[in-house]
Amino acid sequence: KQEVTQIPAALSVPEGENLVLNCSFTDSAIYNLQWFRQDPGKGLTSLLLIQSSQREQTSGRLNASLDKSSGRSTLYIAASQPGDSATYLCAVTRSYNTDKLIFGTGTRLQVFP
């Protein structure tokens, strides 16, 4: 059974720091991995999606990497801002024939001015 874990569970940093959020999964047979952001009381916003054949994806100040063989992904946030404060979730899908997501436990990030 696929299990997805995120460390740390919570993180509080001053503005301007570069951050790394971690996601690990127990079964390396994944099709893709998706990072989401969730603001308090809101829905999930897709940030980045990495196909199993890819090593990384970038969007603005965000960079997500994937090491499938070791069951790990990291989300790198450069020059963090207070507006980055949210909960970050990673999720994996198992195969091309299903888009059922298995979610991680989330990292709650607070960036203070």
Add this chain to the structure above:
Amino acid sequence: DAGVIQSPRHEVTEMGQEVTLRCKPISGHNSLFWYRQTMMRGLELLIYFNNNVPIDDSGMPEDRFSAKMPNASFSTLKIQPSEPRDSAVYFCASSSLGQGYNEQFFGPGTRLTVL
């Protein structure tokens, strides 16, 4: 594109009442998902449809929960009778299975409170 649309955004009801949550997926998407989120259990997949057919309903907690997708642009999640432990935020999401990267897009959620 308007994104995934859910209604109502908030629902407060009394125990024993029937609750119906509604979802309109993104036009052209062929998969639809219902999730529940609570502080204790995080995000849980309840059921998902592909081409309007339920594929996996193993996450539906009890017979009190039912979901339908009568056409490609509409789905409902019904709870009858509702109980206080059903209080949660219910999300609907959609994606295009087999037509790209299977990226899921979420609606804003319905916050359900059962008194």
